[in-house]
Amino acid sequence: MFLTWVKICPSCPVCGFRLDRHEPGYWLGSLTVNIFATEGVIMTLLVAVMFATWPEVPWDRLETAGLVAAIGAPVFVFPFTKMFYLAVDLCFRPPEPPDLATPIERGFLAPRPTPTAGSTSG
Numbered sequence: 001m002f003l004t005w006v007k008i009c010p011s012c013p014v015c016g017f018r019l020d021r022h023e024p025g026y027w028l029g030s031l032t033v034n035i036f037a038t039e040g041v042i043m044t045l046l047v048a049v050m051f052a053t054w055p056e057v058p059w060d061r062l063e064t065a066g067l068v069a070a071i072g073a074p075v076f077v078f079p080f081t082k083m084f085y086l087a088v089d090l091c092f093r094p095p096e097p098p099d100l101a102t103p104i105e106r107g108f109l110a111p112r113p114t115p116t117a118g119s120t121s122g
């Protein structure tokens with residue numbers, strides 16, 4: 001479903017389901033899921049280290065690790081939160097015929113132009 005870690009296909013290559021459900025701003029919901037997942041990862045990390053090292057908590061290293069997690073976690077969980085959001089949305093709103101792309105929209109490549117009779121010379 002993903003072309004790169006952060007770029008999603010416009011539609012499912014198998015069934016033609018439009019992954020953004022053909023709605024502008026559809027992925028804003030996945031952004032919310034991403035924020036909650038990132039907060040969960042960071043808080044779990046910080047609390048686990050605090051409990052494991054109490055009372056000699058390495059605050060400096062914990063601060064650095066928290067900063068790295070705050071930057072890296074949203075990128076790491078990005079595709080997972082996007083698919084999770086889509087799955088939850090599909091539970092509440094099953095796909096309907098407008099959600100399915102026309103066959104020409106299924107592929108990632110533009111349709112090849114058909115050769116014409118006089119275009120071979122030159």
Ligand SMILES: [Zn+2]
Pocket residue numbers: 012013014015016017
């Ligand atoms: Zn599909």
